[in-house]
Amino acid sequence: MTRYVSTIRLVITRDVLRAARSQTEALHPLIFFALCVLLFPFAIGSDEGLLERIAPGILWVSALLSATLSLEQLFRSDYQDGSFELFVLSKASTLAISLGKSLTHWFISGLPILLMSIPLCLVLELNWATTQVFLASLFAGTLTMSFIGAAVSALTVGLRGGGLLLAMLILPLYIPVLIFGSAAASNAAQGLPAAAELYFLTGLLILAVTLAPWATAAALKIRLS
Amino acid sequence: MGNSRGPKNPTKLVFSSLHKYASPRHFYHLSLSISPWLAWLASAMFGLGIVGGLVIAPSDYQQGDSFRIIYVHVPSAWMSLFIYVTMAAAAATALVWKIKLAEIAMRASAMLGASFTFLALVTGSIWGKPTWGTYWAWDARLTSELVLLFLYIGFIALQTAYSDRRVAARAGAVLILIGTVNIPIIHYSVEWWSSLHQGPTISKLDTPSIHIDMLIPLLVMASAFMTYYLAVMLTRMRCEILAYERNTNWVREFITARAHHS
Amino acid sequence: MSDFLHMGGYAFYVWSAYGITLMVLIGNIIVPRQAERAALAELELRLQRAKTGDT
Numbered sequence: 001m002t003r004y005v006s007t008i009r010l011v012i013t014r015d016v017l018r019a020a021r022s023q024t025e026a027l028h029p030l031i032f033f034a035l036c037v038l039l040f041p042f043a044i045g046s047d048e049g050l051l052e053r054i055a056p057g058i059l060w061v062s063a064l065l066s067a068t069l070s071l072e073q074l075f076r077s078d079y080q081d082g083s084f085e086l087f088v089l090s091k092a093s094t095l096a097i098s099l100g101k102s103l104t105h106w107f108i109s110g111l112p113i114l115l116m117s118i119p120l121c122l123v124l125e126l127n128w129a130t131t132q133v134f135l136a137s138l139f140a141g142t143l144t145m146s147f148i149g150a151a152v153s154a155l156t157v158g159l160r161g162g163g164l165l166l167a168m169l170i171l172p173l174y175i176p177v178l179i180f181g182s183a184a185a186s187n188a189a190q191g192l193p194a195a196a197e198l199y200f201l202t203g204l205l206i207l208a209v210t211l212a213p214w215a216t217a218a219a220l221k222i223r224l225s
Numbered sequence: 226m227g228n229s230r231g232p233k234n235p236t237k238l239v240f241s242s243l244h245k246y247a248s249p250r251h252f253y254h255l256s257l258s259i260s261p262w263l264a265w266l267a268s269a270m271f272g273l274g275i276v277g278g279l280v281i282a283p284s285d286y287q288q289g290d291s292f293r294i295i296y297v298h299v300p301s302a303w304m305s306l307f308i309y310v311t312m313a314a315a316a317a318t319a320l321v322w323k324i325k326l327a328e329i330a331m332r333a334s335a336m337l338g339a340s341f342t343f344l345a346l347v348t349g350s351i352w353g354k355p356t357w358g359t360y361w362a363w364d365a366r367l368t369s370e371l372v373l374l375f376l377y378i379g380f381i382a383l384q385t386a387y388s389d390r391r392v393a394a395r396a397g398a399v400l401i402l403i404g405t406v407n408i409p410i411i412h413y414s415v416e417w418w419s420s421l422h423q424g425p426t427i428s429k430l431d432t433p434s435i436h437i438d439m440l441i442p443l444l445v446m447a448s449a450f451m452t453y454y455l456a457v458m459l460t461r462m463r464c465e466i467l468a469y470e471r472n473t474n475w476v477r478e479f480i481t482a483r484a485h486h487s
Numbered sequence: 488m489s490d491f492l493h494m495g496g497y498a499f500y501v502w503s504a505y506g507i508t509l510m511v512l513i514g515n516i517i518v519p520r521q522a523e524r525a526a527l528a529e530l531e532l533r534l535q536r537a538k539t540g541d542t
Contacts, residue, residue, distance in 0.1 A: 151403060155396050159386040169379040169400065172372050173407050176414035183421060204410070215403050218320070222395045279505075280491070290495035297508040340511050348504040355500050453512065460519040467526045480530045 004096045011100025012107065018077075019108040025073075029066040029109055030116045036062035037120050048125075055124040056134060056185030060141075063113050064174055067142055068167050070109040071149040074101060075157040084157070088224050098216035102150040102209075110142030126189065133188035133198070137181040140201040144177050147205075147212040154219035177204060247326050249466045250475045256459040263456035270449035277442030285439075294352040296442055300450040302345035302366075305373060308338035308454065312380075313405040316398035325469060326462075328394035331401065332384060333461035337454055339377035345370050365419035369412045376404045390468060 019026050040058045044050060051058075078084045087097050117138060121131040149170055156166045184197035246252050278296035285292035312334050318327035349367055350360045361367070380397055387393030435443075470476050494501045 148403070152400070155383070155400060156386070159383075161382070161386050165382055165386055168375070168382060172375040172379065172411070173403065175372060176407070176410045179414045179418045183418070200414075207406075207410075211406060212403075215399055218399050219396065222392060222399065225392050225395070279501075284495060289497060291497035291500050293494070293501050294504045297504055301508070337515060340515055344508055344511050347507055351500050351504045351507075355497055457515055457519060460516075460523055464519060464522050464526050467523075467530065471530065476530065477534065480527070480534050483527065484531055484534065 004093060007092045007096035008100040008103070011097055012104050015101070015104040016107050026108060026112070029070045030112050032069060033062050033066040033113055033116055034120060036065060037124070051124060052189070055126055056130070056189060057182045059117060059120060059124065059134065060138075060178055060182040060185065063117060063138060063142065064145065064171075064178055066113060067109050067145050068149065068170060068174075069163075071105065071153045071170065072157075072163040072166055074105050074150060074153045079158045084220070085224060088221055094217035094220050095213055098150060098154075098213040098220065101154075101216065102147040102213065105150055105153075106143050106146040110139075110146050113142055114138055126185075130185060130188040133194045134185040136198060137184040137194075137201055140198070140205045141177045141181040144201070144205045144208040145174055147208040148173055151212050151215035151219055154216050154223060157223060177201065180204070247324055249325055249329070249470050250473075252326055253463055253466050253479075256463055260456060260459050263452055263459065267449055267452040267456050270445055270452055274442050274446035274449045277445055282439045282442050283436070288356060291352065291355045292439075294348055295439075296446045298345060298348040298352055299443060300447045301341045301348060302370065303447055304450050304454055305338060305342040305345050305370065307451075308334050308341065309373065309376070309401075309405070309408070312338065312401050316401040316405075319394060319398045320402070325391075328391065328398070329462050329465040329469065330458070331398060332390075332394055333458050333465055334454075335377060335381050335384065335397075336461070337457055339374065339381060341450075341454075342370060342374040342377055346374060363419060365412075365416040368419065369415045372411050372415070373408070376408075380404075390465075 037058055040054075041051060044054075075084065078087070088094060114135060117135065118131070121134060126134065152166060152170045152173070156162070156169065159165060180197045180200045184194040184201065187194040187197065246255060274296065278293055282293070282296075284290045312331045315327045315331035315334070318324055319331060346367065349370070353362055353367075354360050380400055383397055383400055384393045387396060467476065492498060492502075
């Protein structure tokens with residue numbers, strides 16, 4: 001048990017430190033997130049009423065896309081420098097490594113997105129109650145997306161077509177998270193209860209955390225053969 | 226190879242023949258003899274189904290003759306789902322028992338699954354125009370079908386991205402299984418989303434009680450589509466088997482024998 | 488007969504739906520069969536080359 005936990009901690013520390021070193025690269029998804037959100041008023045016009053109605057949707061889609069963007073890099077440097085083989089060949093459990101990698105992705109992508117969305121909520125003039133619900137939905141959602149994304153990322157690392165192939169495969173799988181996440185925020189914006197949606201999101205999260213690491217572990221072994 | 230013990234245990238017989246046909250070589254030859262029969266059967270059923278659907282079935286009270294699109298739309302939708310489930314079963318078999326033929330069956334079904342999904346969407350959309358007034362409606366079933374199309378396309382893209390067939394198949398198997406877990410979730414969430422934004426809609430595409438005269442051609446067409454799928458899948462499987470087994474003796478002998486016959 | 492083709496006014500819809508279906512179904516017959524023929528031909532060629540033994 002402690003072996004598992006220490007493997008997970010090792011993976012997370014190693015990757016988060018590496019991400020922290022290249023700070024500019026770590027910021028890219030956040031800048032994309034903000035830009036993506038800002039594109040919408042330009043496209044739709046700054047009609048306050050309309051923007052207010054679709055703000056949760058805009059925020060959610062932009063967050064989802066920037067979470068997807070950083071997915072490609074999750075295993076890429078490992079693939080290139082040979083750590084990938086070590087993952088499978090070493091005595092460490094591939095399941096623990098998968099768990100570690102999924103959490104890593106959340107730390108370097110989901111968490112920053114969560115923080116970045118606070119000023120963006122202000123820009124789109126969401127009230128505090130809505131923002132709270134939105135953040136809760138984004139928390140569960142980004143965590144779910146990191147876990148599912150790690151599996152598909154492991155399946156596609158190093159393939160030609162790379163990032164776009166990954167996006168093509170993962171986006172349909174993110175749709176339920178998007179539906180419930182933005183519905184929760186929309187409900188809150190209208191003053192309606194969002195508990196049901198948040199419960200569904202939690203259910204999705206639990207499902208993802210329990211099942212996805214197995215798929216990621218299988219993908220690691222397959223990718224190597 | 227034969228043994229002269231008494232009457233064989235039937236269960237053993239089933240398993241031993243399953244085991245025999247799990248070998249690509251035996252399956253290949255078996256499929257060569259089955260294929261012509263399947264082709265004829267499918268053609269006959271299509272003939273019956275089309276005549277039944279276009280001519281014999283009475284026209285609908287509300288939708289007139291436009292409802293006849295049901296005879297291509299519904300079987301396509303059913304096949305699109307059935308094929309995904311088949312691919313999932315093949316994927317699980319391939320990953321757990323590492324049976325080559327399961328990998329081959331999964332890869333061979335993908336394009337057909339995508340085609341049927343495409344057909345379900347296009348015919349559903351065409352049907353929608355006279356029925357709902359628009360070519361597209363964010364109806365739960367159509368939207369789920371659209372997501373299914375993307376799942377198929379993703380699988381096919383993954384297969385082409387890998388250079389090694391066998392690794393591609395195993396990666397694809399994992400993807401299909403991830404998709405299988407997701408499909409009920411996606412379907413449920415899309416239904417939930419659809420009722421949220423539109424209010425409960427009774428889809429005009431599934432009348433709860435369909436008249437028996439209209440139902441029979443539908444069942445015939447569904448069987449025709451299924452037979453067609455089996456026939457085409459066998460052809461695709463033979464291509465895959467040849468690629469998988471290029472360097473084996475049996476393939477060499479088979480090709481030599483073919484060359485001598487022609 | 489022209490009633491049949493007319494499909495109660497829905498001719499465009501019914502026939503385009505059936506037409507597209509026909510095209511997709513036929514396409515899915517033709518492509519694999521050609522692939523099978525090509526695969527067999529390529530294997531035969533490889534056999535010939537091995538026979539007229541080079542290397």
